[in-house]
Structure formats: structure tokens, C-alpha cells
Amino acid sequence: MKSKSILVVFLLSCFIAVAQQKLSVEEIYAGTFRAKSMDELQSMKNTNQYTVLNFDRGSRTMQLDLYDFATLKKVNTFIDTKNFLELKDGIDSYVFSTDEKQILLANNSNPIFRRSFTADYYLYDIATKKLTKILEQVQEPIFSPDGTKIGFAKENNLFIYDVSSKSITQVTSDGKKNAIINGITDWVYEEEFAFVRAFDWSADSKKLAYIRFDETEVPQFSMDLYKKDLYPTAETFKYPKAGEKNALVSLHVYDVISKNSKTIDLSNYNDFYIARLKWTNDANILSAQVLNRHQDNLDLLFVDATSGAAKVVLNEKDKAYVDVTDNLTFLKDNSFIWTSEKDGFNHIYLYDKNGKLKNQVTKGNWEVTNYYGFDEKTKTVFYQSVENGSIVRDVYKISLDGKKKVKLSSQVGTNAATFSPDFSLFINSFSSATVPPTFTLNNSKDGKLAQEIVNNTALAEKLKKYDLPNKEFFELTTEKGHKLNAWMIKPKDFDASKKYPVFMYQYSGPGSQEVANNWLDTNDMWFMMLSQQGYIVACVDGRGTGYKGAAFKKCTQKELGKFEVEDQIDAAKVIGNYSYVDKTRIGIFGWSYGGFMSSNCLFKGADVFKMAIAVAPVTNWRFYDSIYTERYMTTPQENASGYDDNSPINHVSKLKGNFLLIHGTADDNVHVQNSMQMIEALVQANKQFDWAIYPDKNHGIYGGKTRIQLYNKMTNYIKEKL
Template identity: 75%
Template sequence: MRFLKLSFLFLLFVSASVYSQKELTLEEIWSGAFRTQGMDELNAMKNTNQYTVLNFDRATRSMQIDLFDYATLNKVSTLIDSKDFQELRGIDSYSFNAKENQILIANNSAQIFRHSFTADYFLYDMASKKITKIADYQIQEPTFSPDGTKIAYAYQNNLYVYDIASKKHQQITTDGKKNVVINGITDWVYEEEFAFVRAFDWNKTGDKVAFIRFDESQVPEFSMDMYNQGLYPTQEVFKYPKAGEKNSDVSLHIYDLNTKQIKQVDLSKYNDFYIARLQWTNEANTLSAQVLNRHQNNLDLLFVDGKSASYKVVLNETDKAYVDVTDNLTFLSDNSFIWTSEKDGFNHIYYYDKTGKLKNQVTKGNWEVTAYYGFDEKNKTVYYQSVENGSINRDVYAVKIDGKGKKRLSNQTGTNNATFSPNFQFYINSFSNVNTAPVYTLNSSKDGKTVKTIVENKAVQDKLATYDVAPKEFFTLTTEKGHNLNAWIIKPKNFDTSKKYPVFMYQYSGPGSQQVANSWNGINDYWFMMLAQQGYLVVCVDGRGTGFKGAAFKKCTYKELGKYEVEDQIDAAKVLGKYNYVDASRIGIFGWSYGGFMASNCIFQGAEVFKTAIAVAPVTSWRYYDSIYTERYMQTPQENASGYDNNSPINHVAKLKGNFLLVHGTADDNVHVQNSMKMIEALVQANKQFDWAIYPDKNHGIYGGKTRLQLYTKMTNFIKEKL
């Protein structure tokens, strides 16, 4: 009997050992095996101390908008279940009117570009439990008026107002035409680089709609062949201003629903400018607009009179490099406002009176505010997120509007993000770090203490623990030039300092970006762990130009994109090559988009350092990229030709010595495949051997069906063969 027990224990030990040494596979990674649970479409209500979440019922294949109580986390009710309405084939997104008794529901969404889409929209009345389709056609960005009686929306480049009671549609503009004029919806470059689509807004009394009009008739066109399934390819043609080329002419307008008149705001004192944001203030006749010059180093906050359409500049921001547009502009009940700015060298919160006079700098220090959550007027308290606890971490803080009484509410080191209840009594905190999968908890806003756990992902953590992988280790890498850079490394689980390992470096490096962050794994991280299982050291270094370490660190790359960032990756590789456990002859680098631009430059300009590089969807010359992004950091090619050309990988192809894989999708509306085609031709004419892969009809993300699995299999095989 004792022998049988020992045998059984031995078998348990052996099976556990085998089980704990499972190897990651690309099939598992891209099938969603490590997907985490979250709180989809989490929406804090405005009038009650409650929140809503969009849930999916696998059994009935239906979706529900469920209402929960902040104080108890108990489910109060299901506001709507898609299975009860034949018209609703799922719920893509939703929004409430001001009274929160009606819901706008989108389904059957059709993507246009990164943020924009059209959809079928339905209005659901919670009292009558009736659903009404807004229009017989797909529309964009429908938005309730403040009194909830009307909905403004865009359709085929024109603006409309839908009256809920009469179900009548009133057309506001009539000159909208594809590739010519857009009313109330941003053009391609605004959407991509200023990150908003809805370019119209209701005033507080619901009798005026302000909107931006885009005249893109003179903007050069870009066309993409779409191969699809037909006998002949089709062409997708849209307006795309490349660096130095003609932008849309923008104008600001106010439509009065009572008079049915449109007034244009006279912005003739500005030349070649952007309207980066518009938003009505808490005064019904005061509209705010953020106007930027083309160089984006001068920003005016305008207050526009809704009746006369005249304006005054209430705030001006300038910078030697560029001014980042803020999304944190918040108007208080007396129309004083909160604003965030980098003007003291770090992003901080400022408080201004209604005339634009500074009342107080609310936060100060050599650290960045990374999110503004809101202002509790009753307790005079501002809630925000910052990197005060280290630039790779995020914490939730509270501080009085006078800058006193600051409290750190989050108590775990990693990435914390908050969604506050309407009365600021509670907040839902999402937390993760390199060792902890996302956890959602209810916390007290008074002291940050956890009241209750809502969602955790221990199952994913436990699953990953059965694989033979090690988590990221954070460290500071100091280059020979003395630059201290945030970095992480993933080592094989059986790491042995007496061995020599090849190194595979990953980075993005774009201005203000961050890849070295103390948060749970993204999908690429599982691939990196898989490579570590196969004997590679995977390293990521955030060089100069990346974010959250102050304006000077971020903006040092101004007018020289690709110079200091490439220098830092090459210098970092040299430092790594001196580690006694690194094989300096086997260092590779990988990046996507800006990271592809970097990887290309590194294998060319760092030919003695890098053996292998993979560049996916790279910019190969900033001359081919869009005006707003590129000129923010580079000015125009006409003004800064050397900055564009000296750092273009196309002009360094002759230096290639190692192994290079170039990847691009033909339907990339963002970084056009033209970038890769130009570099392919340069490599061919330099008689350089390299590998490349083109993905038909795939956009910047290169996904769909088995695409990602095939791509990552290709990249994995390339690394195993060439590094």
C-alpha cells in the first residue's frame, strides 16, 4: 500500500512537472486563449449613483444593457435585451439622453476609417419599452439635444436634426459631397491625428448647433486598389493631405434652430489653421473652440458669442516645438474652467476663471498628469491619474482645487484607471501590473479603500502559470552617452548566465508613446514569451522622444524624427551586447508603423550592430505621411528638407548587411503601401537581398481571418532562421 501511494505521488509530481512546462503556440495566442474579462461599454450614469455595462449572453446570442448600483454593485435591472427586439441584431454601442430615460443604440456598424463608422440607429424609450429606427439609412454620430427632444446626426456629408415627437428630419446643410465638402464630420486627417469624428455640438438650451465645415476640394486625392473577389479590382479614393500639401479649408458655423439661419464665425485673421476642438460652454450662448496654426506651436482658446458669431481669445498657449491639444477642457457651473498644459515642462492641471484668468495651477512637480477624471464641485476636489509613482506606473489621485490636500487613492503599484460615480462617492478601479491580470474593484473616493471586487482574471493568470514562461523584468538602461532609458526584458524560464543568448528587441518609439509600462500582457507579449521559451532574450527600450518623462525628453526629437530615437536603439543594443550572457553577433529588432520606420533605420544605420530586422507597415519617408502628424514634429518638407531626408530609411538602404523582412497591407489608408514600394525599389536598385510580404486588401492592422496567425508564423520562422 505504501509503495502504491509513493508511485501515485511520483506520477502526480511527474505530470505536474510536464504540465507546468507547456509551450506557448501561435495558434493558442491568436485564438484568444489568454483573453481577459473586462467591463464592456462601462458607462457612469449622470443622474443616479449607478452605472451600465454591455453584456453578452452566449446561450441566447443576445446582448443586454444592464444597470448596476455603485454602492452595492448589485444589478438593478436590464434596461434592454436585444433578444426582445427582432430589429436589434446585437448592440454595438449606446448613449443616453440627459434625463437617462431614452437610449440611442447602434448596430450593424460599417467601419469607414479608424474611428468613423455608419450604423443603423434605434431610439429606445425605457418607459414605453418601444423601439424606433431613426432613419431608413445608415447615419453617423447621432447626438441627443440637451432637452432630449431632438437628435442631430450626419448623413452623406450633411447635417440633419431629427425631431423625436414628430419623427421628422430637418436638413441643416445641403452642400455636402464626397471628396468635396463635409459638414459636421471630420476629414481623414483630422479623424486620424486629432482623434475625433463628430465635429458638431449642441448648446445647453438645445436651440443651436455649432459645426465645422471642411472644404477638401483642393486636397490631393489618394487611391487604393481593392482586389476583393471580383474579376476587376475597384479603387478606393479619398482625400489625404501629405506633409506640405494642401489641407482642407475649415470654417466654423452656428445653426439657429429657431431662425433656421447659419452664421459663420469670421476667422479671417487666421491663415492655414486647424480647429482642433469645439465645445459649447455652460453658458448657452458661449461656444469654445481650439484654433491651432499649421505648425501647431500656437493654440488659441476662443469663446464665440452664439448670437453675433464674434469671438475673443481667452487663452493662448505657445511652445518652441508644438502644443498638444487637450481633451480635458471642463467647464464648471460658473463657466470657470479646468485645462491641462505642458507649459511648465510637465503636463499639469490648471484652473481658470470664465474670462481666461489663471486662478491656480492645481498640480505641480516633475511628473505628468495622464488623465483628468473630473471635479467634485461640492467638495472642491479634482480627481486625476498621474505617473508620480514612476513613469511606468499609473495611479489615481485626489487634490483640492487650490492644490492642497493631495491623496494617492490607488494602493497597488502598476496601472490604475478610475471611472467615478456621478456623486464622486465611489469609483470603479481597473488595476493590472506585469504580474497581475486586470482586476476591477469598487473603491471609496474618500480614501481609495476597496469595497468589493467586481471582475478578476485569476483564471488567465493561473492558466499562464502552467506555461514555462517568466514575466517582464523592468530596469533602467544607461547608454554610453549617458541617457537613462526605461526598459524591460523577458528571459527564458531556465535562464543561465553562463550561456550566450540572442536578443530580439521590440519598440515603437513615436513621440509621446510608451511601450515600457507596468501593466498586464498585450497579445504581442505572449509572442515574446514564446520566443523566450525558444531561447531568445526579448528586450524593449523606450528611447528619447517617448512620453511621460516631461516635455524636454519628449520634444527633443523635434524636426529630426528618426535621428535620436535610432541612435538610442543602436546604443541600447551596444550596451546589451556587452552583457556576459548576450551573443552580440545575434541582435535583432522589430517594430510596426513608427516602429517599422525605426526597425528599418536600425538595420541600415546600425548594420554593424543588428543582424536581423522586421519592419511592418513602416513609414519610409515622412514626405509620404499625413500633414497634421508629420508637420507637428517636423514642420513642412519645404522648410525642413534635411530633417525629412537624412532620417529616411530609403536613403540608407545601401548600408544593409543583415537580414531584413518588410511587411505591408495594400489597403493601408494610414501608412500607405507606397512607403514600402518606394523602399523595395531602392533596395532592388542597391542590389540588396531581403524578404518581403504584401497582404492584399489589409489595412494598417493587417488582420482578418487567419491573417495574423499567418503573419506571426512568418515572422517567427524568419527570426528562427535569421537570428
């Protein structure tokens, strides 16, 4: 009987093993496990409705549909591309006029850098259903508040399109590639201050404020594009590296009626950034956020558009750096809401129109992670926070006086909200490491569920046959006593009596987060695939990462890569001591900052890590851009040791394990120069390593079969070397 029962168990286990379908790189990166969402979801401003850009796969057409918040029923289809031959290639994005009677539709978009692109634009009149092509290959068009004009940029100059007369007025004329840019940010602003449109309309539609960039003395970077041509072509653009000259910026206000521009006097600033500009509710008062080059002093300016005088209404200083905020919200009386880390955690503050603090709205040893808006009627602020743990997100509302706080989300994981115009309802998007994204309608009074909108039960059902393991969250404590957020994925048939190899993943950049309780992305699916092949995959957010307060985030100041690398090495030692881990087989992987880290970890932790994969890594902080690098490191002229001691290119002699270095030649962000010079340093140190170069691929290294080939290469490397 005993032998018979053993045979039954054996046969059953064989059946289960066969039934458990294996993941493949081809499936993962072909989008097989992509979750359904609500694309281009936007709340209307004047009616309690929202819009979604839907795609009909059968007819290959797109519809811009209008829905009612209260009932979730479709009220109208504003436009269906099947009815307009001009839109046969679809709608890339859309924006409404203030009165929501006109829509600007983008089509035929052509990317420039990470966020910037040119596109053709069509004006659609909702009442007449008339579609008119008005602009070709321009940037960042935006309606004036009265809807009569559209400001836009083209070839480094600013223009105004008149909707009724269809005439175009040129606002600036000195724009020139690699020299002068008007109203559009330069490369480094776009990448590091995360905005492209550097112009804005006044509330009365009579003035257009804009930033002018003089790039003349900024060093120029060039990269070859190989394509399939007989000769490569060179792409050149201005790229200020750490310590080099930045663009000279100036602030201007254009008067639509007189057609004259006024230069705002900022002569008391030297070597500075204009990180944001935004008109207040007063049509004559413009706000601007001005940072010094070290980014440890921020002035919020109110500019009188008539006189050109600027006054500081709020100043923030920090021993490390001050983050720029997108949460500046002007109330009816021009008092304003602002977010700041000044008490050690990111919180919401209310100031009067002169910049005097009225009160701190949120308080506590936790961070506000998103500000959703302010309801003037009920004097209520809506926001997202990590009050219930740094790896989860919840939605809250609170009175402007800091009282009557109500938690509106109920599920444990990542909650985010899109509120109706009257703030009575919100669409909650929720996911966790075990629940794929769901979109529900909820009541803003108490957060109660009203109705489900979109679910991913089909995806959950599809994944059942793969019988994936769970992503286990825990807090790892290093020997030095640092408590760090972590997750681990073990093989589904995990046996604690066995010894497993461990593959660690991290990013580790300032304020980042990889350990979060949300749904699995494509990397997670790849990690699940590795677990099916007998690997434990782990991730640890070390010091310098975000959502645990300013002190935790900013402790790496002037020493990027010191404490972060120390924490990854120490975490690997802790994991290596687990009874089920083979401490001689620990690898590490990362992309961009994560590639910088994985390189450093293999070099500096040569006795801990057996192998590393570094994709698009910074190998020398002297090669990276001014705004990002100097924010955390000051300049190389001031902090040479901080730059050199923590750059992996200076530690190649310590390499003992297996190293795979990967880069795209058209990476405009982390230049392939980083890897080329690292390769030369490794060669001259007589070190053996592996490398792969992807022609004409940018920082994301994608397109066609690229991701599939890349992840198969990395998978094979792990199986061979770890």
C-alpha cells in the same frame, strides 16, 4: 550515491520540461488568453449607478444592464436583444439622453476609417420599452441636451431628427464626397486630432455648432481593392501629405428656430486647424481650439453665437508644439479647468471665465496622464498620474486650490478609475505585468477597497501550466549617459553562463510608451512564446517617448528618427555587452512608427543588428500626412534635411543583415506606397531582402486567419535568421 542523485535531478528536470506547456501563435491570436473586462462601462449622470453591455455566450444575446455603485447589484436590464428581432446582430454602442430616459442604440456598424463608421440607430424609450428604428447608416448621432432632437450626419451633410414628430430637418446641403464635409472630420483630422464628430449642441438646445471642411484642393489618394472580383475597384479619398494643401475649415452656428446658419469670423487666421469645439455652460458662448499649421501656437476662443465675434481667452505657445487637450471642463460660473505642459510637465490649471489664471492645481516633475472630473460639491479634482514613476499609473484627488492631495490607488502597476456621478465611489481597474486586470469598487474618501467586481483568476490559473517568465523592468543607461526605461523577458530556464540571441521590440513615436507596468497584451504573449524558444526579448523607450516631461519628449523635434535610432542602437550595444548575450545575434522589430525605426536601425546600425522586421513602416516622411508629420518636422519645404536624412528609404545602401518588410495594400494610414518605393530602392541598391504583402488589409493587418499567418511568418523568420 552521487550518480544516483544526478539521475534524479535529470529525470525531474525532464518532467518539468514536459509539464511546461508551450505557447503557440494559434492560441495567442485566437484569443485564448483574453482577459475579462467590463465592456462599454458608463457612469450614469443622474443616479449613482453605472451600465455595462454584457454578452451571453450561451444564447448569443446582449444585455444593457444597470448596476448600483454602492452595492454593485444589478438594478435593471434596460434591454435584452433576445426580445428584439431587430437587434439579433447585437448592440455595437449606446448613448443616453441627458435625462437618461431614452437610449440611442447602434447596430449594423460599417467602418470607414480608424474611428469613423456608419450604423443603423434605434431609439429606445426606457419607460415604455418601445424600440424604434429611426436612422439608417448615419454618423455620430447625439441628443440635444433637452432630449427632443438628435443631430446626425449623413453623406457629408448635417441633419436634425425631431423625436416627437419624427421629422428630419436638413441643416446643410452642400456636402459632397471628396469636396465638402459638414460636421464630420476629414481623414487627417480623424487620424491625428482623434475625433470624428465635428458638431455640438448648445446648452439650451437651440443652436448647433459645426465645422465645415472644404477638401476641394486637397490632393487625392487612391488605392486598389482586389476582393474576389474580376476587376479591382479603386478607393479614393483626400489625403494631405506633408507640405501639401489641407482642407479649408470654417466654423458655423445653426439656429434651430430660425433655421439659419451664421459663419464665425476667423479671417485673422491663415492656414489653420480647428482642433476642438465645445459649448460652454453659457448657451450663447461656444469654445474652439484653433492651432496654426506649425501647431506651436494654440488659441482657446470664446465665440459669441449671437454676434459671431470670437475672442482669445487663452493662448499657449511652444518652441516645438502644443498638444490639444480633451480635458477642458467648464464649471458652473464658466470658469474652466485646462491641462497644459507649459511648466515642462502636463498639469492641471484653473482659469476664470475670462481666461485669467486662478491657480495651478497640480505641480511637480511628473505628468498628469488622465483627468477624471470635478466634484462641484467638494471642489475636488480627480486625476491619474505617473507621480510614482513613469511606468506606473495611480489615481489621485486634490482640492481645486492645489491642497489636500490624496492617493486613492494602492497597488503598484497601472490603475485607472471610473467615478460614480456623485464622486463618492469609483471602479478601479488595475493590472500589472504579473497581475491580470481586476476591477474593484473603492471609496473616494481614502481609496479603500469596498468590494471586488471582476477578476481574472481563471486566466492566471490557466497561465500557470505555461510557467511564463517575468517581464523584468529596469533603467538602461547608454554610453552617452541617457537613462532609458526598459524591460526584458528571459527564458524561464535562463542560464547566465550561456549566450542568448536578443530580439528587441519598440515603437518609439513621440509621446508613446511601450515600457509600462501593465498586463500582457497579445504581443507580450508572443514575446513569451519566443522566450520559450530560447530568445531574450527586450524593449527600450528612447528619447522622444512620453511621460517623462516635455523636454524628454520634444527633444526629437525636426529630426524624427535621429535620436530615437541612436538610442536603440546604443541600447543594443549595452545589452550586447551583457555576459549572457550573443552580441552577433540581435534583432529588432516594430510596426508603423516602430517599422520606420526597425528599418532605420538595421540600415544605420548594420554592425549591431543582425536582422529586422518592419510592419507597415513609414519609409519616407514626405509620404505621411500633414498634421502628424508637420507637428514634429514642420514642412518638407522648410526642413528638407530633417525629412530626408532620417527616412530609411535613403539608407538602403547600408543594409547588411536580414530584412523582412510587411505591408497591407489597403492601408489608408501609412500607404503601401511607402513599402513599394522602399522595395524598388532596395532592388536598385542590389540588396537581398524578404517581403510580404497582404491584399486588402489596412494598417492593422487582421481579419480571419491573417494575424495567425503573419505571426507564424515572423516567428519562422526569427528562428531562421536570428
